[in-house]
Amino acid sequence: MLKADRSWIPAFRAKYREWWPQAEPLIREHKYADAFKTYPFPRFEATPWTPLTKPLSRATVALLTTSGMYRKGTDMPFNGDHPEGDLGFRLIPGDVARASLDVLHPHIPQEVAREDMNTVFPLWYLQELERERFIGKVAGSHYSILGYNTRAADIAEHVAPAIAALMKAEGVDLALIAPV
């Protein structure tokens, strides 16, 4: 059962429709501070909560990075040029070859992640923690989104539930969310 407070969404969508025509030209000129000064950031009264009941040593853990990570030659890269960002997500298998990963995120210093993917996505250290029995298991799948996205209501209503459903199907006990 959904425990999320979605009461902010209608007002957000209404304000977004007013915001976007003013913001788009500013974003296209890379005047982000000016554009986001009037962004209708949602306000929340409550904090959603699902207790973590299993000890870490028995928990299955999945990673979610907002670095715009994708697999070269397999996944379509994120669209870093769209002024609203990219609403897609990429599924990163737990046995992914490290050398196949790249990031596409125009709002971070991408060269740092390219030098060492552990700066944004420490899958290989998570695997070590499984071998040390510090965590129970590394999930079979991990997730990547492009952290730049103006469409917060669509993230809440479409993207996050799709990722949550995949995590549920794999028995994920803890999602570690790593923004950039």
Place this chain on the structure above:
Amino acid sequence: MQREIEAWGIPTMSLSNNPTRTEPVRPPRWAHVRFPRGSIFGEPGNADKQRKVLRDTLEAAYAITEPGGRVELPYRWEAPPVQFRGRSITEGS
């Protein structure tokens, strides 16, 4: 994103390099790290520190028992500042 995944019944933990932006979102559990934009687990090549950040963050996920609980991780950026859009950054976004 974090709020919604939590709300669908999966416990979540996150990291933040920018508490001013994170607090209003009221995430369920989070750790504040003092690293620059784009390197939430610490500087490239510093395996020991990245491992510690990951381990501490996971431990905090279990230790936090109240909605909105946060921890402060003690680590600092120990490399030249990150250059981004004409700025030199050692902490925050």
